[in-house]
Amino acid sequence: MSLYTAEQHDGFARDFERDGIVVLRNHFTRDTLRRWQLAFAPLLQARIDAGATAVRGENRHYITLPFVGVFADESIFCDPDILAIVERVAGDDPVMCQLASDTPLLGSTYQDVHRDTPELFDGEPETPSFQLAVNFPLCDVTAENGPFETTLGTHRMNKDLAMAAFERGEIPLVAIPMQLGDVMIRDVRALHRGTPNRTAEPRPMVVIGYSRKWYFRPEVRIDVPGDVFRTLSPRGKRLLRHMPQVADADALADGESYLKFAY
Numbered sequence: 001m002s003l004y005t006a007e008q009h010d011g012f013a014r015d016f017e018r019d020g021i022v023v024l025r026n027h028f029t030r031d032t033l034r035r036w037q038l039a040f041a042p043l044l045q046a047r048i049d050a051g052a053t054a055v056r057g058e059n060r061h062y063i064t065l066p067f068v069g070v071f072a073d074e075s076i077f078c079d080p081d082i083l084a085i086v087e088r089v090a091g092d093d094p095v096m097c098q099l100a101s102d103t104p105l106l107g108s109t110y111q112d113v114h115r116d117t118p119e120l121f122d123g124e125p126e127t128p129s130f131q132l133a134v135n136f137p138l139c140d141v142t143a144e145n146g147p148f149e150t151t152l153g154t155h156r157m158n159k160d161l162a163m164a165a166f167e168r169g170e171i172p173l174v175a176i177p178m179q180l181g182d183v184m185i186r187d188v189r190a191l192h193r194g195t196p197n198r199t200a201e202p203r204p205m206v207v208i209g210y211s212r213k214w215y216f217r218p219e220v221r222i223d224v225p226g227d228v229f230r231t232l233s234p235r236g237k238r239l240l241r242h243m244p245q246v247a248d249a250d251a252l253a254d255g256e257s258y259l260k261f262a263y
């Protein structure tokens with residue numbers, strides 16, 4: 001069920017066009033997120049123990065979430081408000097291409113400022129949005145445990161000009177504190193970085209990637225077990241139409257292949 005009207009979706013889309021990011025406060029229920037927390041904690045530990053994460057900086061782990069159980073949650077990835085905003089800024093009939101998590105631990109450091117995807121056309125001025133990340137934390141995110149830091153408006157700037165302006169101090173980084181339940185939708189071309197988690201508790205941030213309908217990112221994918229796919233709504237199936245299907249949950253990869261992530 002939508003929490004916002006079409007006019008409010010239009011307003012979020014206008015803010016997104018200007019800033020490259022919008023935050024929906026208190027959007028997902030804490031009960032749902034507690035189920036995600038309970039499922040994520042042992043997955044994080046097992047992957048760290050096995051050395052099966054993509055390391056994105058000192059003590060900072062990227063883990064693809066298995067598309068089963070609580071993580072195959074249509075109330076999250078088919079959320080009508082999120083999809084309404086995604087469609088306004090990245091076009092109708094998007095595809096979902098990524099379901100993963102970023103978790104800085106104690107001892108993590110500042111990442112270099114980066115974008116998550118290259119520009120569409122080398123050296124050309126930037127285009128409308130084609131790749132979005134929807135992020136929500138599995139804990140409160142405070143100044144102490146590694147808030148995401150981003151710049152506003154750089155999603156529509158030439159990468160080199162944006163970086164030069166940033167380095168001259170003309171474009172500030174803005175920290176995004178979040179509470180459990182908050183969701184951010186962002187254009188992954190905005191210059192941004194992860195910051196240190198100075199607490200003993202992990203700070204997991206889920207990332208769901210949505211692409212414009214014609215955009216393919218070979219570096220990420222969601223393996224969808226056939227028996228899970230069959231339970232999805234038409235909308236869920238449509239979002240995942242280009243993702244590979246695997247026989248069952250046992251066939252899901254337990255390593256990471258997404259290694260180049262900064263542009």
Ligand SMILES: O=C(O)CCC(=O)C(=O)O
Pocket residue numbers: 056102103104111116146147148149192193194195205261
């Ligand atoms: O987890 C974060 O706060 C940001 C991580 C990030 O930007 C990345 O790894 O590309």
